[in-house]
Amino acid sequence: MRFATLAFLFDEAYKNIKRNGLMSIAAITTVTITMAILGGVDYSLYRVYQVASTLPSKFEIQVFLKTNATRKQTLALQNTIQGMPGVKTVSLFTKEAAWAEMQQEDKERRTFLTADVPGNPLPDRLDIKMKRPQDIHPMCLTLRNSARFPWIDTVKEDNETLNRMMATTRLIANLGIVIGLFLLVASAFVIQNTIRLTVYARRREIRIMQLVGATSRFIRFPLILEGFFYGCLGSLLASGIVLFAAEQFSNYVRAFQTPISEQLPQEINPFVFVLGMMVVGMLIGSFGVFLSIRRFLKRV
Amino acid sequence: MIEPHWIRIFRIVKQLADRRLLNLRMIDLKDLSVVYSENRSALSHVTLHVEKGEFVFLVGPTGAGKSTMLKVLYREECDIQGMVKVMGFDIPSMHPRDVPKLRRSMGVVFQDFGLLPNKTVFENVAFALRVIGAGRREIRSKTPEALDMVGMTHRCDAFPNQLSWGEQQRVAIARALVNRPSLFIADEPTGNLDPDTSMGIASILEDINSTGTTVIVATHDKHIVDALRKRVVAFNHGCIVRDDPNGRYDIEEKPQVS
Numbered sequence: 001m002r003f004a005t006l007a008f009l010f011d012e013a014y015k016n017i018k019r020n021g022l023m024s025i026a027a028i029t030t031v032t033i034t035m036a037i038l039g040g041v042d043y044s045l046y047r048v049y050q051v052a053s054t055l056p057s058k059f060e061i062q063v064f065l066k067t068n069a070t071r072k073q074t075l076a077l078q079n080t081i082q083g084m085p086g087v088k089t090v091s092l093f094t095k096e097a098a099w100a101e102m103q104q105e106d107k108e109r110r111t112f113l114t115a116d117v118p119g120n121p122l123p124d125r126l127d128i129k130m131k132r133p134q135d136i137h138p139m140c141l142t143l144r145n146s147a148r149f150p151w152i153d154t155v156k157e158d159n160e161t162l163n164r165m166m167a168t169t170r171l172i173a174n175l176g177i178v179i180g181l182f183l184l185v186a187s188a189f190v191i192q193n194t195i196r197l198t199v200y201a202r203r204r205e206i207r208i209m210q211l212v213g214a215t216s217r218f219i220r221f222p223l224i225l226e227g228f229f230y231g232c233l234g235s236l237l238a239s240g241i242v243l244f245a246a247e248q249f250s251n252y253v254r255a256f257q258t259p260i261s262e263q264l265p266q267e268i269n270p271f272v273f274v275l276g277m278m279v280v281g282m283l284i285g286s287f288g289v290f291l292s293i294r295r296f297l298k299r300v
Numbered sequence: 301m302i303e304p305h306w307i308r309i310f311r312i313v314k315q316l317a318d319r320r321l322l323n324l325r326m327i328d329l330k331d332l333s334v335v336y337s338e339n340r341s342a343l344s345h346v347t348l349h350v351e352k353g354e355f356v357f358l359v360g361p362t363g364a365g366k367s368t369m370l371k372v373l374y375r376e377e378c379d380i381q382g383m384v385k386v387m388g389f390d391i392p393s394m395h396p397r398d399v400p401k402l403r404r405s406m407g408v409v410f411q412d413f414g415l416l417p418n419k420t421v422f423e424n425v426a427f428a429l430r431v432i433g434a435g436r437r438e439i440r441s442k443t444p445e446a447l448d449m450v451g452m453t454h455r456c457d458a459f460p461n462q463l464s465w466g467e468q469q470r471v472a473i474a475r476a477l478v479n480r481p482s483l484f485i486a487d488e489p490t491g492n493l494d495p496d497t498s499m500g501i502a503s504i505l506e507d508i509n510s511t512g513t514t515v516i517v518a519t520h521d522k523h524i525v526d527a528l529r530k531r532v533v534a535f536n537h538g539c540i541v542r543d544d545p546n547g548r549y550d551i552e553e554k555p556q557v558s
């Protein structure tokens with residue numbers, strides 16, 4: 001294609017946008033609103049997923065040693081476990097501390113269960129935190145190998161809570177994907193419909209172009225540029241709205257100083273977010289035009 | 301279905317040979333029928349030949365099939381039976397991809413599609429050049445030339461809605477001319493115009509013809525047909541009922557006393 005022709009086609013797209021002021025505003029508004037909803041929901045879902053996936057690491061594996069294990073053996077075991085892959089922390093809860101706690105509780109509740117017991121019947125306990133929740137179960141299986149860890153009596157895995165958390169995390173992640181995809185399709189549909197209106201308003205022009213011998217490519221090019229522009233500008237505005245709202249919400253949550261607000265994982269990189277939104281918007285915009293004019297171009 | 305390249309190349313070569321070497325007719329129709337519904341046909345079994353450089357009027361009452369006939373020539377109407385060759389292009393077997401090529405080698409003034417409303421007169425005429433990928437210099441030289449031929453140079457910055465219908469028709473003629481086509485087709489170019497303006501347009505058509513361009517005009521305008529005394533092909537109910545080399549609008553052969 002010649003440069004003069006290419007320049008003409010760009011100029012055509014620019015003039016079309018300028019001339020159909022109201023239509024352009026309608027298209028951009030539609031893209032902005034749908035993309036803001038799409039981006040906002042996906043953004044929040046991702047944040048929730050991020051938070052949820054950090055929570056399970058709080059849950060521990062409790063390892064009870066045999067009562068006749070010496071402190072030295074306990075500490076050696078603590079060191080061994082600390083060196084195993086995937087382990088975050090291993091803390092020792094000594095039998096003395098456990099006994100004291102139990103006696104204290106007894107006193108408060110006035111149950112006197114510990115009064116007649118001679119000496120300390122409780123074992124040492126190791127509390128293990130894993131880096132990733134899915135490693136908890138395999139870790140327990142390893143620790144239950146009595147040949148390798150002869151001083152371990154029982155291994156307790158916080159099964160119920162753990163499974164619930166895992167399930168929630170998985171659910172949120174899957175729901176996020178489903179809702180995200182659904183919204184993407186819905187936005188594409190709404191945007192495509194608006195663009196179809198702008199193309200329909202120009203079907204007479206398209207017809208005249210065809211009748212004087214314009215190729216489909218020649219007719220399509222400025223229109224696709226136009227859809228590209230709508231998608232681009234709309235998503236840019238939408239990502240601005242979403243990022244602003246997210247920032248406000250983060251500030252609001254942080255003001256409470258809850259354990260969760262301190263634990264909030266790193267923010268989503270705004271550049272990546274804007275870029276992603278623009279790419280999706282541009283694709284929907286230009287592809288929307290492509291689909292809309294196919295019908296008009298078919299009639300040669 | 302994508303046809304293999306070699307078949308396309310073969311066809312293009314054949315078309316070129318048909319047009320250049322064999323020096324075929326401008327328009328060659330044999331047994332052409334256009335059927336809209338089972339019992340109604342817009343054209344039935346039409347046979348017509350037009351040589352290069354001819355000037356032909358298509359006349360006939362409303363609904364006779366004149367516009368349909370022209371639409372077949374620029375392949376807007378493609379549901380056709382019979383043989384149609386225009387400048388060597390075989391219309392019935394034509395691939396939709398090749399239609400722009402056909403339309404670029406002819407100039408058409410349409411009955412129901414006028415100018416692009418949001419372009420100036422100059423841009424409208426230049427558009428036909430843009431479409432074929434013409435450069436800036438070509439557009440600057442050819443567009444004023446075409447506008448000059450129809451006498452619209454002074455209104456080149458006006459928009460179509462600022463022009464009278466007659467002026468719009470002139471611009472449409474300029475747009476059809478600007479590519480220097482070898483076939484010029486006009487559907488009712490003088491519809492709704494006063495006799496003087498009609499005669500002005502008729503003389504433009506004559507000028508176009510005098511440069512060697514084949515001209516085909518469908519019209520109801522008795523006035524211009526009788527004035528130019530060119531070949532007249534009369535249609536009725538989709539059939540050719542008369543083909544007169546130096547005809548008048550009406551069937552009466554006796555010269556009317558004036």
Ligand SMILES: Nc1ncnc2c1ncn2[C@@H]1O[C@H](COP(=O)(O)OP(=O)(O)OP(=O)(O)O)[C@@H](O)[C@H]1O
Pocket residue numbers: 336341342360361362363364365366367368369520
């Ligand atoms: N798309 C269509 N579908 C069905 N019938 C059609 C269609 N287009 C034209 N016709 C019919 O074909 C016949 C010929 O129409 P055409 O437009 O060729 O007439 P015409 O001679 O140009 O008339 P006019 O002088 O009024 O322009 C008419 O009876 C018309 O009703």
Ligand SMILES: [Mg+2]
Pocket residue numbers: 366367368411487
């Ligand atoms: Mg007609």
